[in-house]
Amino acid sequence: MLANANRLTPYLFLAPAVAVMAVALLYPIGYMIWASFLDWNPSQRIGEADFVGLRNYVDLLGDAAFRESFWVTIRFAAIVVAFEMVLGVGLALLLDRELRGMTLLRTVFILPMMIAPIVVGLVWRYMYHPTVGTFNRVLDDLGLPSAPWLSDGDWAFASVVIADVWQWTPFIFILSLAALQSLPRSAIEAARIDGATGWQMIRHIKIPLMMPVLIVTALLRMIDAFKVLEVILVLTNGGPGLSTEILALRISRTASEFRELGYAAAMSNLLLILLLVLTLAMFGYTRLTEARTARLARAREIEVG
Amino acid sequence: MPRIRFDRVEKSFGRTLVLPPLDLTLEDGEFTVLVGPSGCGKSTTLRLVAGLETLSGGEIWFDDRAIGKLEPKDRDVAMVFQDYALYPHMNIARNMSFALRLARQPKARIDSEVRRVAEMLNIAHLLERKPAELSGGQRQRVAMGRAMVRDAGVFLFDEPLSNLDAKLRARMRTELAEMRDTIDKNMIYVTHDQIEAMTLGDRIVVMNEGTIQQQGTAEDLFANPVNRFVAGFIGSPAMNFLDGEITGDRVAGDGFDLLLPAPLARRAEAAAGRRVEVGIRPSHIVLDGGAPIDLRVVVSEYLGAQSVLVTRCGAAEMRAEIASEDRIPTGETRRFGILTDDIMLFDRETGARL
Amino acid sequence: MPRIRFDRVEKSFGRTLVLPPLDLTLEDGEFTVLVGPSGCGKSTTLRLVAGLETLSGGEIWFDDRAIGKLEPKDRDVAMVFQDYALYPHMNIARNMSFALRLARQPKARIDSEVRRVAEMLNIAHLLERKPAELSGGQRQRVAMGRAMVRDAGVFLFDEPLSNLDAKLRARMRTELAEMRDTIDKNMIYVTHDQIEAMTLGDRIVVMNEGTIQQQGTAEDLFANPVNRFVAGFIGSPAMNFLDGEITGDRVAGDGFDLLLPAPLARRAEAAAGRRVEVGIRPSHIVLDGGAPIDLRVVVSEYLGAQSVLVTRCGAAEMRAEIASEDRIPTGETRRFGILTDDIMLFDRETGARL
Amino acid sequence: MSTPATRRPGPAFYALLFALAFMALGPIVLMVSNSLKLNVDITSPTASLLFTPTIRNYETALCNFLPYEPEHISRCDKTFGRALVNSLVISVAATAITLILGCMAAYALVRFRFMGRGVTSLTTLLVRMVPPAVLLVPVFGIWTFQFGIDGTLYGIVLVYVAMNLPFVIWILQSFIVQVPIQLEEAARMDGAGPFRTFFLVVLPLIRPGLAAAAIFTFRIAWNEFLLANALADRSTRTVPVTIVNSLTEYDIDWGVIMATGTLLAIPPILFTLVASRQIITGMTAGAVKG
Amino acid sequence: DPYEEYAGTTLVVNFPAHPHYDAAIRVLDQFTEETGIEVEVDQLQYLKMRERQTLELTKDEGDYDLIAFVVFSKADYVYADQLENLARYFMNPRLADPGYDQADLIPGYVENIGVAGGAKGYLPGQLGSAYGVPFGAETSILAYRTDIFERHGLTPPDTYEELLDLACRIPELEPGVGGMASRAASGHQASHAFLLHLAPLGGKVFDDAWEPVINDEAGVAAANALKTIVDCGPEGGTTFGPAEAAAAFKQGQAAMFLDSIAFAAGFEDPSESTVAGKVGYVMHPMGERRASQTGGFGLAIPKNAPNKEAAFLLLQWLTSKEGDFAVAMEGGNPSRFSTYADPELNAKYPYSETFGEALKFADPDWRPIIPVWGSINADIGTTMSQVLTEGLDPQEALDGVAERTRDTMEEAGYYTWSPAE
Ligand SMILES: Nc1ncnc2c1ncn2[C@@H]1O[C@H](COP(=O)(O)OP(=O)(O)OP(=O)(O)O)[C@@H](O)[C@H]1O
Ligand SMILES: Nc1ncnc2c1ncn2[C@@H]1O[C@H](COP(=O)(O)OP(=O)(O)OP(=O)(O)O)[C@@H](O)[C@H]1O
Ligand SMILES: [Mg+2]
Numbered sequence A: 001m002l003a004n005a006n007r008l009t010p011y012l013f014l015a016p017a018v019a020v021m022a023v024a025l026l027y028p029i030g031y032m033i034w035a036s037f038l039d040w041n042p043s044q045r046i047g048e049a050d051f052v053g054l055r056n057y058v059d060l061l062g063d064a065a066f067r068e069s070f071w072v073t074i075r076f077a078a079i080v081v082a083f084e085m086v087l088g089v090g091l092a093l094l095l096d097r098e099l100r101g102m103t104l105l106r107t108v109f110i111l112p113m114m115i116a117p118i119v120v121g122l123v124w125r126y127m128y129h130p131t132v133g134t135f136n137r138v139l140d141d142l143g144l145p146s147a148p149w150l151s152d153g154d155w156a157f158a159s160v161v162i163a164d165v166w167q168w169t170p171f172i173f174i175l176s177l178a179a180l181q182s183l184p185r186s187a188i189e190a191a192r193i194d195g196a197t198g199w200q201m202i203r204h205i206k207i208p209l210m211m212p213v214l215i216v217t218a219l220l221r222m223i224d225a226f227k228v229l230e231v232i233l234v235l236t237n238g239g240p241g242l243s244t245e246i247l248a249l250r251i252s253r254t255a256s257e258f259r260e261l262g263y264a265a266a267m268s269n270l271l272l273i274l275l276l277v278l279t280l281a282m283f284g285y286t287r288l289t290e291a292r293t294a295r296l297a298r299a300r301e302i303e304v305g
Numbered sequence B, C: 001m002p003r004i005r006f007d008r009v010e011k012s013f014g015r016t017l018v019l020p021p022l023d024l025t026l027e028d029g030e031f032t033v034l035v036g037p038s039g040c041g042k043s044t045t046l047r048l049v050a051g052l053e054t055l056s057g058g059e060i061w062f063d064d065r066a067i068g069k070l071e072p073k074d075r076d077v078a079m080v081f082q083d084y085a086l087y088p089h090m091n092i093a094r095n096m097s098f099a100l101r102l103a104r105q106p107k108a109r110i111d112s113e114v115r116r117v118a119e120m121l122n123i124a125h126l127l128e129r130k131p132a133e134l135s136g137g138q139r140q141r142v143a144m145g146r147a148m149v150r151d152a153g154v155f156l157f158d159e160p161l162s163n164l165d166a167k168l169r170a171r172m173r174t175e176l177a178e179m180r181d182t183i184d185k186n187m188i189y190v191t192h193d194q195i196e197a198m199t200l201g202d203r204i205v206v207m208n209e210g211t212i213q214q215q216g217t218a219e220d221l222f223a224n225p226v227n228r229f230v231a232g233f234i235g236s237p238a239m240n241f242l243d244g245e246i247t248g249d250r251v252a253g254d255g256f257d258l259l260l261p262a263p264l265a266r267r268a269e270a271a272a273g274r275r276v277e278v279g280i281r282p283s284h285i286v287l288d289g290g291a292p293i294d295l296r297v298v299v300s301e302y303l304g305a306q307s308v309l310v311t312r313c314g315a316a317e318m319r320a321e322i323a324s325e326d327r328i329p330t331g332e333t334r335r336f337g338i339l340t341d342d343i344m345l346f347d348r349e350t351g352a353r354l
Numbered sequence D: 001m002s003t004p005a006t007r008r009p010g011p012a013f014y015a016l017l018f019a020l021a022f023m024a025l026g027p028i029v030l031m032v033s034n035s036l037k038l039n040v041d042i043t044s045p046t047a048s049l050l051f052t053p054t055i056r057n058y059e060t061a062l063c064n065f066l067p068y069e070p071e072h073i074s075r076c077d078k079t080f081g082r083a084l085v086n087s088l089v090i091s092v093a094a095t096a097i098t099l100i101l102g103c104m105a106a107y108a109l110v111r112f113r114f115m116g117r118g119v120t121s122l123t124t125l126l127v128r129m130v131p132p133a134v135l136l137v138p139v140f141g142i143w144t145f146q147f148g149i150d151g152t153l154y155g156i157v158l159v160y161v162a163m164n165l166p167f168v169i170w171i172l173q174s175f176i177v178q179v180p181i182q183l184e185e186a187a188r189m190d191g192a193g194p195f196r197t198f199f200l201v202v203l204p205l206i207r208p209g210l211a212a213a214a215i216f217t218f219r220i221a222w223n224e225f226l227l228a229n230a231l232a233d234r235s236t237r238t239v240p241v242t243i244v245n246s247l248t249e250y251d252i253d254w255g256v257i258m259a260t261g262t263l264l265a266i267p268p269i270l271f272t273l274v275a276s277r278q279i280i281t282g283m284t285a286g287a288v289k290g
Numbered sequence E: 001d002p003y004e005e006y007a008g009t010t011l012v013v014n015f016p017a018h019p020h021y022d023a024a025i026r027v028l029d030q031f032t033e034e035t036g037i038e039v040e041v042d043q044l045q046y047l048k049m050r051e052r053q054t055l056e057l058t059k060d061e062g063d064y065d066l067i068a069f070v071v072f073s074k075a076d077y078v079y080a081d082q083l084e085n086l087a088r089y090f091m092n093p094r095l096a097d098p099g100y101d102q103a104d105l106i107p108g109y110v111e112n113i114g115v116a117g118g119a120k121g122y123l124p125g126q127l128g129s130a131y132g133v134p135f136g137a138e139t140s141i142l143a144y145r146t147d148i149f150e151r152h153g154l155t156p157p158d159t160y161e162e163l164l165d166l167a168c169r170i171p172e173l174e175p176g177v178g179g180m181a182s183r184a185a186s187g188h189q190a191s192h193a194f195l196l197h198l199a200p201l202g203g204k205v206f207d208d209a210w211e212p213v214i215n216d217e218a219g220v221a222a223a224n225a226l227k228t229i230v231d232c233g234p235e236g237g238t239t240f241g242p243a244e245a246a247a248a249f250k251q252g253q254a255a256m257f258l259d260s261i262a263f264a265a266g267f268e269d270p271s272e273s274t275v276a277g278k279v280g281y282v283m284h285p286m287g288e289r290r291a292s293q294t295g296g297f298g299l300a301i302p303k304n305a306p307n308k309e310a311a312f313l314l315l316q317w318l319t320s321k322e323g324d325f326a327v328a329m330e331g332g333n334p335s336r337f338s339t340y341a342d343p344e345l346n347a348k349y350p351y352s353e354t355f356g357e358a359l360k361f362a363d364p365d366w367r368p369i370i371p372v373w374g375s376i377n378a379d380i381g382t383t384m385s386q387v388l389t390e391g392l393d394p395q396e397a398l399d400g401v402a403e404r405t406r407d408t409m410e411e412a413g414y415y416t417w418s419p420a421e
């Protein structure tokens, strides 16, 4: 299609979504951008807050805890996204076949994501418990020394990563699975005839054809990894020390615990910029649009306006 | 290279039985053409050989190896799909070279091979394009090229030239004929094009509703069809059929009464009084000579050197093929001649040839 | 029903120029057949009429309405796509009735219309299936049916019968011819099948690389091609071409020396000494009579009533069409006759007919 | 086309699958089994696999649904039932609206080239990058003081829809791209305008993507806590809010938390079961040649 | 009848999820019966309650008539002028109950929770005034395992020296049992635990001129004390919140527990606790001085409350002698000396007397209640966690805290009046 469409059409398609996002997201975000120049505590209405110019940003530069949590965040996001992509896509490839009970099995692998984060946090916290926790009990049964799951900085970081991977691999999994199921079957048949082995099929046909979905999935997961909050909050509350204090947690605490909304807003604006830079650096604007524009179908689009 | 043997092969999709038990042997190095009406199971047969469909019953043998459970990649088969099945994310060159690259052929060989085939197919200038940027016929040629670069033991072609123009098709026919003669492969070829079927096939297999009606050389099938179906299917324009009844050595019906030639009359004797169908090829209706018959010319279809006259004999439609020079005005009834030596008789119930 | 006029229509995809400025008028109620080699821009032309491509330049007029910017749904056009484009999530009945349902036709009408067309196309028993459960030819018929149930002003057919067997194709041809005669629509039909082109088209338009080579009736094109391209493209088997040179009223080349008939000789006079190509249709090479020529028979292709002899005249290949009864042993050189009244001469540089 | 002939997977496949399933399910099984234990058993260092299951924790969680009054419960939190209804209404509504608006927008971004496309698409992504924690206060302020929709269900639905739209828009774009464009062309030829083309032809074909997006959207709407806590009033509170609110610092009632967690997980799991059935193979098989 | 005018009103109150308030809710029916005023309770986890209130109180008309607030919210709410000054109500003869007996309220609690406007702004003083009344207030006591102490002939510690000595000696005497269970998780918990020791050991966060003195000798001693306790405590103690610490004690994994009195009821509940009946309670040991924690909740009337007067009646009823006693009998924490002295209560909860005694030493200034406390508290907590898990030197750690705290205070304007150094 794509030729000869009314020039208003795309705007009509976009209007409802854009309207909702403008009202319910952009508008508040506008507030937050403004707020980053204010000294604002949540007991005040925004009009009552004092304008402090760039002070919040200046303070951020000298905030060692912020710096620390900045690096923790980057490390965390990089590690979990990498693990989850590999596991999720692998799992999807594994389950992309027609066997009996497949729907049920797939649901099993989606389950972790469906548990409320707060409950996930509590369950894992229980499992990591130094004495009654599952892991140490198993280690104990095996005659191994128990591990300081949450009470040592590096261990706690790893523990948090494990919990996150457990909960979020399903995200990658469902989307990859959906992508796999939408692949043109004929291309796969052709590749089978051309002699592609399982791995070659994955490497040369399935992954490249899934690429648009994979790029977006990784991107969304990365963005979300920068915002993970509840599970870490429950598991470690950022500790020990600052070892698991990711930015989202710090921002949330700054807003609600320290009651410094302006400062939190400034942090989140920096996070926003960081994410934007990372997004563009990792995926590049062209790859992103490529995920959107037709790599596959007859490459035509409606030109209007 | 293997000899391919279908041993009571069955295939059904859910409740739809597509192939009732099918026996068929394709000798080593043979070029077999599968023809049959749309939906009769030709593609299914190819896909079973390729390993893209599971057998519902029976077994397929490559020489003495049962391959029914083998993965396609282990069957050493190249295939041109009826629906092309190009890799949408690869450009043409990569589409064509995919199998070779998987087989880790040296790069130089791959390149030269791809170029050779692409040139043969007139698509060398498109090598950098993606399939989405090609016309229908160009895509079909890529699909063809993808199989032809390969060095497989069995080649399966599913209507590989249907979207090409006559000229290109003639050229491809020649290429295929050459390939058939020079390299020793087993090829199975599905086509609706009579010319392709007749010129390429060492053997033609005529299928209908999943069963084999007849197999043999083009001349066999044209000259000696075993039943009405094959007779009507092979030959273009198709054979004309007239309802008639045998009385002695004559066969007569609405608007005609023909004396049967001696051999046919003998065979027809047993069927005396039986209701038959008389099969007359359009090329056996001539303007001069033969057994006279009056036909009303309804339409004249110009086909270049020949024209096809659509005529009526009683209620039945008869087509006659004549040279275009011999203009016949339409709307008139005119006396034609039937070369009775070449007519065939078919049992009206069973369709079997008498 | 409208008269369709292309007014310097241009189309390019990115840097690929597909249609250089194109002028073409299709009269109201006319059945136009577009033919041309694969990739020459036939589908693109249809898609421009349908509104599926934006014009890169020029304008298309339906009567005196410029439709270049109209949405497809406002053009009242039905189309059969070369690649079918069936709705995979709808069964056949719903595929075919989609347009009618969109137009909010009464349900009873839709059902009867769908059934009528499905029966005509031999797919009535498949109405409940999804496209994925059909054979290639069945899909093509659904694509055809989807257009035929509609009551549009313009019908566009893009190789609609390419995957059907000869018999079904003949039947469809008849149906289309009837549709052409009974309902007053403007139809544009793309095909590679010479028979379809010749039997269906009120007018045949021959395209090459986006430009129109010639348009006219089948007989025009066959008997009076304006250039070598048209001459070589129309007619099957294709015309033979021999390189030659004109000297006086003769034309000679490697292995032949023919006396030109008077009218041609007159036309050729101006080109004396020029290098030309001599065009000889396979049907104009006969076994007896005509201007004698010695040809070495290389292959004999059996086509049923006719056979095509592939022969060599010097280095050039010549095809001759003879009745199958006249068996010619291959490998021998034999004297044939050329009906010189029907030969054509083409300028070797420009391809123009002399 | 039809089921391709595939080799039966070997024992290694099943072993791997089993191991992975074990890892995925382990914590959930733990949650469910702990929900059937008394707190003493849960936290006892000698706890074993053998225990006497009790439904006390479920009685506590569901006390206002029970026809009888379990004696171990000193005080019944009457809000769970209402919260469950709120949660269902909110998540179903938010999911439905998000999907419809999201796929429409995604369609526009994929198929049309128009002024502002790049900006729209990147902005969409950008708004997803803002942590909800900072949005909390402005959203509350705007909802309360400007829109006057604080404490209403649609106020919450609105913010969930907005929050999930970027995700849906981005993810569906890459599925829409894969729909053979010829089908849209066919629909346009059949007389469908852009909207009907979209809803009747494109939408059914991106079912796998829609299902995946739906699962995810539902999950967020169902489990979201922060904004729900701020925006909901007593009568519109959702289940996660009631759960978190019943946690005390003095005494983590593990049993009840696990029971509520289990109960809380049931609706999204059912939803997933239904939705993941839509993730099916070969949606576009048989559509086009190519 | 003072209640008559308000009979039929429905009050909406906002309470935390907390054992004391669970108890309070159980007696609300009695209030309704007596007064005809209906009460609807909105009970929230206490941090969430605080977040909710922060938003709620900015509204023009709020949902809540009466709120329970966390002690450290006092500064925020009063500073933002969101709480009713109770003077208006106690001054109103139609509302104020003459038998209320303010003197009976535990002074440490009142000063800590209810009063603002005196010394340092958040403490009582000449110009102070009450904005809330303690309800569900807490102090710290030491719980210990009588059986273990008896078995090894130990006496419960009364000083920090004894405490720390015992904390590390018990694990040797009783393998598998930690000395003392303490909260220590990163953040608020570690900070709380540290402050718990800071006041008795003679330290303070700020001196009278708001200069941070947290890094003085007493501060270091407190940090070391905490470290000793955690090191000799049950395994994994560095991740404990109060619930886990209490659970460890309940499961017999620790011989001592130093924290809020609110946990006592749980220890004595055999359905949760394996040590019920084997727990003794003594006062928070003393170091330089005896100074136990003050904290918990108070009741207040929001400025934007729809039914303020009826709300006051409820507040007064709940914190009256009768109310306090009724709640205490349901398992709440009394706020009145008279309640603690009540024999009936002591019969039901034998530890009450000790608690009443301990309360005399409740220190209202054991931590500052100022608006910027949140971030300082978090900083202390994080740093303490580093001391506990990463071996950070206490002095160095506290120096860092002091420095950052000073910056925070400076920015907040606390040094505006003090001459620059
Ligand atoms: N999207 C595209 N981008 C670039 N080139 C294209 C695109 N689509 C078509 N073309 C080119 O335009 C030319 C005309 O294509 P078109 O589909 O009209 O050919 P056609 O005449 O229908 O051929 P066929 O008989 O093979 O179907 C072809 O050479 C093709 O490669
Ligand atoms: N997946 C399927 N489910 C049900 N029936 C099917 C399926 N695939 C094919 N068929 C049916 O099987 C029969 C044979 O199909 P096949 O594709 O082999 O036909 P074909 O001979 O190749 O026809 P064509 O010439 O039209 O391509 C057809 O009638 C078709 O409708
Ligand atoms: Mg087929």
Ligand SMILES: [Mg+2]
Pocket (backbone or CB within 6 Å): B135, B136, B137, C042, C043, C044, C082, C158
């Ligand atoms: Mg085409």
